Amino acid sequence: MASARQSRKDQLIVRTFEAEERMTVVLILDNRPAMRLPEGAEKLKFALWAMECIATIAAEDGNDVVLAPLFGQGAPVRARGRGVGPVARKVALGLWSAAGAPDFAANPTTLTTALLPFLRPASAVVLLSDMLFDDTDGAVARLADLAQKQRRALMIVELDSMEHEIARLDRSRPARLSRFEGRDFPLAPVDLGEDLFQGARAAAQDLRRARRAQWAKSGLVWPAPVVWPTADFSLARFFTSSFPELAILRNLVTREGPG
Amino acid sequence: MIALLLGGASAFGLLVWHMQRRARAPVVLSFARLLPEPKPAARPEPRFAPTLPLTSIGFWLRIAAALGALAALLINHDVLLAQSGEAVALRIVVDVTDSMSLPEGSATRFDAAKVVIANVLDRLGPNGTLSCVEVVPVGATIGQAGALAALHPLPEGGDAGLLRATAQSASKDCQPTHVLVLTDAVQPAGDWPEGGPVLIWHQIGAPVANAGIRQVTLTAPGLSAAQAGVNFEVDVFGLDLKPGLDLAGPGGKREVPLLPDPDRPSVLQGTLPLTKAGSYLAALRDGGAYGADDVVAFTVPDLPRHQVDWRLAGWKAPANLEPGAGPDVLLVAALDQITPADLARPLLATYDGWQGGGQAQAIGAFTEDADLRAGLNLDAFEAHAPMPLQAALPPGFVPVLTDAASGRAFAARRLSPPGLIVPAPVASGDDQVTNLSLTLFFDALSALTSGGTKLADSRWQDAGGRKVALAWKESDTARALAPTPTTAIEPAPRPAKPSPLTPYLILAVLALILTERVLALWPLMQRRSRAV
Numbered sequence: 001m002a003s004a005r006q007s008r009k010d011q012l013i014v015r016t017f018e019a020e021e022r023m024t025v026v027l028i029l030d031n032r033p034a035m036r037l038p039e040g041a042e043k044l045k046f047a048l049w050a051m052e053c054i055a056t057i058a059a060e061d062g063n064d065v066v067l068a069p070l071f072g073q074g075a076p077v078r079a080r081g082r083g084v085g086p087v088a089r090k091v092a093l094g095l096w097s098a099a100g101a102p103d104f105a106a107n108p109t110t111l112t113t114a115l116l117p118f119l120r121p122a123s124a125v126v127l128l129s130d131m132l133f134d135d136t137d138g139a140v141a142r143l144a145d146l147a148q149k150q151r152r153a154l155m156i157v158e159l160d161s162m163e164h165e166i167a168r169l170d171r172s173r174p175a176r177l178s179r180f181e182g183r184d185f186p187l188a189p190v191d192l193g194e195d196l197f198q199g200a201r202a203a204a205q206d207l208r209r210a211r212r213a214q215w216a217k218s219g220l221v222w223p224a225p226v227v228w229p230t231a232d233f234s235l236a237r238f239f240t241s242s243f244p245e246l247a248i249l250r251n252l253v254t255r256e257g258p259g
Numbered sequence: 260m261i262a263l264l265l266g267g268a269s270a271f272g273l274l275v276w277h278m279q280r281r282a283r284a285p286v287v288l289s290f291a292r293l294l295p296e297p298k299p300a301a302r303p304e305p306r307f308a309p310t311l312p313l314t315s316i317g318f319w320l321r322i323a324a325a326l327g328a329l330a331a332l333l334i335n336h337d338v339l340l341a342q343s344g345e346a347v348a349l350r351i352v353v354d355v356t357d358s359m360s361l362p363e364g365s366a367t368r369f370d371a372a373k374v375v376i377a378n379v380l381d382r383l384g385p386n387g388t389l390s391c392v393e394v395v396p397v398g399a400t401i402g403q404a405g406a407l408a409a410l411h412p413l414p415e416g417g418d419a420g421l422l423r424a425t426a427q428s429a430s431k432d433c434q435p436t437h438v439l440v441l442t443d444a445v446q447p448a449g450d451w452p453e454g455g456p457v458l459i460w461h462q463i464g465a466p467v468a469n470a471g472i473r474q475v476t477l478t479a480p481g482l483s484a485a486q487a488g489v490n491f492e493v494d495v496f497g498l499d500l501k502p503g504l505d506l507a508g509p510g511g512k513r514e515v516p517l518l519p520d521p522d523r524p525s526v527l528q529g530t531l532p533l534t535k536a537g538s539y540l541a542a543l544r545d546g547g548a549y550g551a552d553d554v555v556a557f558t559v560p561d562l563p564r565h566q567v568d569w570r571l572a573g574w575k576a577p578a579n580l581e582p583g584a585g586p587d588v589l590l591v592a593a594l595d596q597i598t599p600a601d602l603a604r605p606l607l608a609t610y611d612g613w614q615g616g617g618q619a620q621a622i623g624a625f626t627e628d629a630d631l632r633a634g635l636n637l638d639a640f641e642a643h644a645p646m647p648l649q650a651a652l653p654p655g656f657v658p659v660l661t662d663a664a665s666g667r668a669f670a671a672r673r674l675s676p677p678g679l680i681v682p683a684p685v686a687s688g689d690d691q692v693t694n695l696s697l698t699l700f701f702d703a704l705s706a707l708t709s710g711g712t713k714l715a716d717s718r719w720q721d722a723g724g725r726k727v728a729l730a731w732k733e734s735d736t737a738r739a740l741a742p743t744p745t746t747a748i749e750p751a752p753r754p755a756k757p758s759p760l761t762p763y764l765i766l767a768v769l770a771l772i773l774t775e776r777v778l779a780l781w782p783l784m785q786r787r788s789r790a791v
Contacts, residue, residue, distance in 0.1 A: 037289035104287055132290055162290050174300030175283045180291035189304070190297035192286070199295030200288075207293065 024066060025058040025252070026076075026118055026147075027051050030129030031069040031095055033102035034181060035159075038168065041228060041235045043159040047128040048092040049239050050157060050246070052085075054126060058252065059084035066118045067091045070129065070140070071108040076118050107182035111139045119147055124252060128157045131208055131225075134181060141214055148219035155248040156222040162204060164228035166197050223247035265332075269325035277312040280304055320775040324768050331764035337429070338763065339755035346390035347383055347750050350435035350456070351376055352425050354442030355396040355410055356417040357551055358733035361443070361464060368464045369412050372441035375461055376407060379439060379748065388750045391433035397425050399729055404432075414551070414725065416732030419444035426458060427451075429757045436751040445738050457751070462741040468497025470543060471552025471734030472504075473526070475715040477533065479563035480579050481708045482701065486532040487562045489715070491515055491541060493527040497737030500547050504529055508539035515541070536561055542722075551727035552734045557715040565708045567591055571609065574684060580708060589707055594650065594680060602653050605676045607707055609700065610648050612669065612682025617643025617692040623663035630706030631659060631670055631679070634698045643691045645669060645682040656680060670699070679703040 029051055035044035055065045065084050068076035074095070079087035119125065125147040135141055147154040174189035190196075212222055226242050288294070312318040353376075359369040376394075383389040396402035399415040419442065426438040435456040440446075443464035451458050473492040480487050491504060504515040515529035536559045546553035566583025569576035570592035576582065590601055594608040619642055625632075647667035652658070656678060658668035671680040684700040686693055719730035727733070777784075 034289040034292075037287060039287075043289065107292075130289065132293065134292065165288050165290070169286065169288075170283075173283060173304065174302075176285040177291060177294070177297060178285035178287045180287065183292045183294075185291075185294075185297060186299060189283075189300045191300050193298070196294060196297050200290050200293045203293035203295070204290055 023058075023061075024064040024118070024123040025054070026066040026068065026115075026123050026125045027055055028068050028070050028115070028125060028127045029095065030127070030131075030133060031071055031074070031098075032108050032133055032181070033104050033106065034132065035130065036102045037104075038161050038165045038228070041161065041164065041233065041238075043130055043161055043228075044096065045235060046159055046226070046239055047157070048096060050128055050243060052088040052092055053243060054249075054252065055079075055084050055088040057249070066123075068115050068118065069095060069112055070127070070133075071110060072112060074112055075114050076112065078118070104181070105179040107134055109134055109137065109139065111143060115143070116146065119152070123147075124153045124155065126155045126157060126248060126252070128159070130159045130161070131156065131211060132204060135211070141211075144215040144220070145217065148215075148217040151219065153219040153221055153251065154215070154217075155251055156220070157246060157248060158208075158222065158225035159228075160225035161228040162201065163230050167230035221248055221251050266326070266329055269329065270322065273318065273321050273325065274312070275307070277315065277318055278307045278310050280306060280308050317775055317779060320771050320778070324771040324775065327764050327768040327771060331761050331768065334760060334764070336760045337757040338760050340758050345388075345750040345752055346436065347388050347748055348390050348433050348436045348456075348753065349379075349383070349392045349748065350426070350430065350433065350438045351379075351392065351394045351407070352422055352438060352440045352442075353394060353396050353407070353410060354417065354422060354440075354444060355398045355402065355413050356733055357412055357414055357727045357730060358416075358443055358464075358549060358736060360412040361467070361549060361736060363464055367412070368443050369410075371463045372461075373407065375441055375463070376439070383748060390753070393430060393433040393435065395425055397422050401425050414727045416719075416727065416729030417444075418732055419447045423447050423449070427455065431757055434753075434756045436753065437748050439748075443736070446741065457746060457748070459744045459746050459748070460741070461744055464736070464740065466497070466737045466740055467548035468500050469547030469549045469552070469734055469736040470495045470500050470502040471546060471549065471731055472541060472543060472555045472717075472719070473731045473734070475541065475555055475557050475717045477559065477563050477715050478530075479565050481565050482577055482579060482705045486534065487564065488530050489533045489539070489559075491517070491527075491529045492520075493517060493529070493543065494731070494734050495525050495527060496735045497547065500545060502527070502546055503544040504541060505544065506531055506539055506541050509535040509537035533559060533562060535559075547736070549730075549733060549736050550721040551725065552719055552730040554720050554722060555717045556720060557717045559715065565589070567708070568604075570596065571683070577704075591704070593683065594648075594653075597653075602655075603676065605707060606673070606678040607703055608653075608678070608680045609683035610650070610680065612645030612647070613685045613687065613692050613696045614683075615646065616687060616689055617645060617695070620644035621663035622669075623661040623666055624658070625660045626658075628659045628672060631672070631681075631699070631702055634702050635695070639691060640695055643689065643695055645696070648680065652680070670703075677707055679707060 029047055031044070035047065036042050051067065055067060058065050059079070059081060064078060064080045065088070066076050066078050067088060068074070077087055077091055133140065144154055169192060171192040174191055176187065176189050177185035179185065215222070224247070226246070229238065353372060355369070359372065360367050363371045380392065393404050394407045394410070395404045396410050397417060398413040399417050401421065422440055422442055422444065423446075426440050437457045437459065439459045439461060441461050441463060443462065445462070446460040471494055473494045476490045478488040478490060489506070493502060493504060495502065502517070504517055506513050506515050513531060515531050517527040517529040520526040520528050538556065538558045541555045541557070543553040565580050566588045567576055567580040568584050568588050568590045569582065570590065572593070576591070586604055589605040589607065590597070591607045592601070594610045597606070597608055622637060622641055622644070644662070647662040647665055647669050648671070649667065652668060652671050655673040656671040658670070659672050660669040661667060662669060668680070669682065672678065681699050681703045682696060684696040718726060719728070720726045
């Protein structure tokens with residue numbers, strides 16, 4: 001490969017290759033209040049644990065790590081080497097304990113604005129989310145597009161607790177539905193019939209399919225979701241067993257592109 | 260009743276509260292944004308649903324709290340709290356009745372008691388074994404515990420029973436290990452409670468002879484007495500006392516002849532006829548060492564008398580009985596002329612038993628009735644018996660003399676209001692019948708008009724006019740003096756201390772409420788405490 005730089009024949013030149021540079025792994029965490037569900041087996045908790053583990057693995061590989069929330073005013077945090085573990089822990093605690101009781105009625109759509117400068121070349125971006133957020137204005141799609149430019153990889157860790165939440169519901173009695181992410185429901189109790197949840201399943205499937213199609217570029221790695229068991233379970237044990245099976249780990253460690 | 264109502268209302272309220280179907284907390288789903296439009300519930304849920312919350316821990320905790328609160332409201336009871344260590348907790352019960360002011364040596368009995376107390380406290384104080392002292396004065400009533408220096412004998416009489424009861428009573432501030440009683444009275448007989456404080460009964464005062472007026476009663480005129488009278492009882496304690504009694508009043512000053520009571524040698528009795536109402540003063544001469552029981556003032560507002568509502572045809576009321584009317588006046592009438600309202604009055608009712616003369620009849624069951632049978636010869640009665648009462652006895656009357664053949668009553672008695680039913684008196688040709696009928700009838704009349712003795716409103720005082728309430732209780736100054744007690748006051752295990760139960764009940768209720776709240780909020784607390 002010839003250098004673009006002009007020089008004489010007796011002069012030494014330095015050739016650099018992108019793959020040999022120290023990589024920056026950007027871990028973006030979906031911090032919507034919805035991620036604090038289901039109660040007792042929160043997706044956010046799984047995502048924070050996963051964020052800490054992935055950050056530690058990336059740091060041991062000699063990479064810089066950037067930790068950032070997807071929504072809101074939180075600033076991304078950069079760390080490297082041995083500092084990654086404590087920083088990741090601090091960021092996780094900060095995100096978990098932020099803002100008291102979650103406001104499920106709010107529908108966060110504002111992206112963390114300071115995130116974009118961190119997506120420097122040769123980065124891998126990992127997004128931890130249930131992928132059910134509202135992206136009507138396409139802001140997250142643009143972020144996904146930017147994250148895949150110049151052969152960068154965008155890896156999705158999708159967390160799916162829908163069937164678990166349905167299984168845990170007491171559907172024997174009518175119930176009121178709480179206002180959620182800008183969606184209003186009748187004030188009177190409603191029947192929690194199967195048709196209601198079939199509709200939700202179909203809508204979620206359509207949303208993910210459309211999102212996958214919209215985001216699909218050369219760097220998208222979107223493996224099968226981590227699915228919450230329907231029976232009662234321990235989130236810690238579930239994390240212990242399912243984290244090593246995350247498909248993105250292989251991509252991250254071997255720096256493979258999308259398979 | 261109030262407790263039952265409150266308890267029932269609490270239990271019912273709790274049941275209703277538990278029967279409520281509470282609205283469910285709104286359901287929160289992380290994918291709720293994607294739900295289709297839900298349909299309103301087909302059937303709204305009723306507010307209440309029958310349920311028996313026997314398996315609910317919260318229900319039982321609330322029931323227990325309600326019952327505990329109810330108990331705290333209604334129960335006024337002490338519990339005994341054990342105390343550790345040994346000490347002397349001393350209660351000093353001081354007799355402050357009037358006889359304690361009698362001379363004792365160069366001072367008084369009360370001064371002698373104070374010297375004893377000072378000596379006891381001196382012995383106990385320096386060792387530091389005295390944990391508390393309580394001085395309780397006892398006169399006619401139990402006084403407030405207080406400082407010994409502020410105490411002095413009171414112008415009133417008392418009795419040893421109250422001293423003993425005070426010695427035995429519990430105390431919240433100083434539950435005693437030892438009780439020292441200082442009095443001139445004799446220690447009452449009776450067992451001291453086992454396990455109770457050590458009782459030291461220290462009697463003070465050398466015996467001195469005394470006589471005192473014990474009581475003054477008034478007697479109404481009746482069949483046996485033509486005039487009202489005033490009666491005196493004088494107690495004489497000690498030998499060589501020969502008291503005399505004078506009565507001054509509207510009729511001038513008269514000496515009351517005193518004679519010994521045949522049944523009670525130490526008691527003298529005297530009676531004077533009373534012809535005028537007014538204020539009287541009875542005074543003993545040679546009344547002995549204690550003067551406050553020698554003079555009694557009393558007032559007779561009206562001369563006592565017996566009235567009778569006499570409706571018996573053919574017989575006149577005895578002259579000693581005044582005619583009268585009213586619900587409390589004795590009615591004498593034939594039984595078949597008595598109205599139901601008359602039955603509520605004191606009553607002497609007659610029936611025609613001897614109208615046909617007497618006949619030989621055996622006496623059946625009878626009860627010992629001294630008033631009726633005192634003058635009656637039962638042999639003569641059986642030989643000339645009247646017809647028994649054919650009608651049913653009025654309510655409250657029971658037979659006292661019955662016919663053996665028929666079991667019917669010849670005579671019947673009621674206790675309250677007093678009443679008697681006897682055959683009507685006759686003046687027939689048969690003397691035996693006449694005598695028997697008159698005896699039985701006038702015995703009955705005498706029995707119903709003899710209860711005319713009542714206590715005069717008496718006020719005791721000494722020769723100088725100093726009034727002493729219940730002074731007759733102080734008269735026995737000649738009783739034997741018990742030896743000085745030798746029991747040493749040594750430290751003993753502290754007795755259990757009585758403490759009101761109510762604060763513990765309230766504490767238990769608060770603990771129950773706290774437990775119930777913690778259990779109710781436990782899931783929420785667990786949720787809050789989960790860390791990432």
